[in-house]
Amino acid sequence: MTPLESLQAALAGEHAAIHVYGVLGGRVSVSDAPATAAAVRSAYDTHRARRDQLHTLVRELGGEPVAPAVAYDLTGPATSTEQIESEARGLESRSAAVYAQAVASTVGAPRQWAIDALTDAAVRSLGFAGEPEAYPGLPELN
Amino acid sequence: MPTRRTVLTAAVMAGALAACTAEGAGSDTVPTSTPDFVATKRALAAAAAAVELIDKVTLGHSQRKRALAQTRSIHVAHLELLTLPLAEGSVTSEPHLSPGPPFRGDDRAAYLAVAKEEDLCGQTLRRIAFQAESGQLARVFAGMAAATAQQSVVLRGLL
Numbered sequence: 202m203t204p205l206e207s208l209q210a211a212l213a214g215e216h217a218a219i220h221v222y223g224v225l226g227g228r229v230s231v232s233d234a235p236a237t238a239a240a241v242r243s244a245y246d247t248h249r250a251r252r253d254q255l256h257t258l259v260r261e262l263g264g265e266p267v268a269p270a271v272a273y274d275l276t277g278p279a280t281s282t283e284q285i286e287s288e289a290r291g292l293e294s295r296s297a298a299v300y301a302q303a304v305a306s307t308v309g310a311p312r313q314w315a316i317d318a319l320t321d322a323a324v325r326s327l328g329f330a331g332e333p334e335a336y337p338g339l340p341e342l343n
Numbered sequence: 344m345p346t347r348r349t350v351l352t353a354a355v356m357a358g359a360l361a362a363c364t365a366e367g368a369g370s371d372t373v374p375t376s377t378p379d380f381v382a383t384k385r386a387l388a389a390a391a392a393a394v395e396l397i398d399k400v401t402l403g404h405s406q407r408k409r410a411l412a413q414t415r416s417i418h419v420a421h422l423e424l425l426t427l428p429l430a431e432g433s434v435t436s437e438p439h440l441s442p443g444p445p446f447r448g449d450d451r452a453a454y455l456a457v458a459k460e461e462d463l464c465g466q467t468l469r470r471i472a473f474q475a476e477s478g479q480l481a482r483v484f485a486g487m488a489a490a491t492a493q494q495s496v497v498l499r500g501l502l
Contacts, residue, residue, distance in 0.1 A: 297489070304485040305478035316472050316485045320465070323489035324496055333413060333497055335420045337489040339482065342424070 205262045207299075207306035208255055211315070214299045215252040216269035218292055222248060224275065225285050234282040240328040244289065247325070248296075251318060258311050289329040294340075297322040301338035379480050382471040383425055386484060389467040390421045393491075396460045400446040400453040407453055410501060414457065414494045418464075421487050451502055458498035465491035 202210075222245040231238040259266045279288045300322060303315035323337035336342035397415045401408040446453055468488035475481035 301482050301486055304472060305482040307478075312481065313473055316469050316488065319485050320469070320489045320492045324492050327493060327496055333417070333490065333493040335417045335490055336483070336486040337493065339486040342483075342486065 202302060202306045204307040204311060205264045207303040208259050208311060209264060209267045211299050211303050212255040212259060213267050214296050215248050215255060217273045218248040218296060219252060220273045221275060221292055225279060225288060228279060229285050237282050237286060244325060286329040290326050290331045293322045293326040297338035298340060379476050382475055385471055386468060387425045389464040390418045393418045393460050393464050397457055399443060400457060402445040407450060411457060417490050417494060454498050454501045458495050461491045461495040
C-alpha cells in the first residue's frame, strides 16, 4: 500500500467514524450514561479533527481527499448503553488497524501522525469498556 | 513449545528485520548491525526493564501480583515476539531477569512507579517506531507502544 493509499484509507475511516459517532451521540443518554455520552462526544470531536488533518496530509502527497459515503451502517442496534459502547469499541478497533497500516506505509510526519492516532484509539477504546490488548491495531498478533 | 502464533509472528518479525537491508533480503538470517536490529534491542531492553520493575514491586505482595499480572504478561508477550527471531528459534516464555532488591513503598507508590515505567517504555517504542526503516517493524513497535499506553491508563485507575 502506498503512503497516499494508506492515508486515504484512514480518511475514509474518519468519515465513517464521524457519521457513526454522530448517530451514537444522538442515542446515548446524557443523564443515564454521562461518562459514555462524554466519551462519544470526545471521540466525535477527535475524529473530526483527524479528518481535517488527513485532508491536509493527503493534499501534501498530491492526492484528492476521498469523499464520505452517502450513509454508513452500524454493526448492531446500538440502543442500550452497552450496545453503544460496543459499537464505539468496534469503531476504534477498526480505526486502530487502519492507523497501524498507515504507520507501516508512511515515513516522517504522516507516520508520526499515525503512531499518535493508533495510541489514542487504543486508549479511547478503554473508555468504552474495552479490554487492554498486547497489540492494539494488529489483530493478527492478538 | 512455541505456539503456532508465536512461530508465525516470529517469522513476521524476522522477515521485517531481514527486509530492511538488501543484504538480508530473501534470507532467513537476521542482520545484526542494521538500525532496525539496534531498535529491536532497544525495544527488548525497555520491555525487560518494565518486567523487572513489576517483579520488584510484586515480590512478596500477592495482591499487587494479581493487579499487575496483565501488564506483565503483555510485556512478556512483547519480549517473546522480539526475542524469537533473534534467538534462532530458541523460545523462552519468561524473561530471565534478576529483579534485585524489593520495591520500597506502598501500593499507590508501586502502581504509580509501574505506570511511569509504562510511559517511559511507550516513549521509547514510539520513537523507534517513527525511526524504523522497515514499515512492518514500525507497525509492530507502534502497536506495542499503544499497548503500554493502555496499561498506563489502567494502572492510573488503580491509584
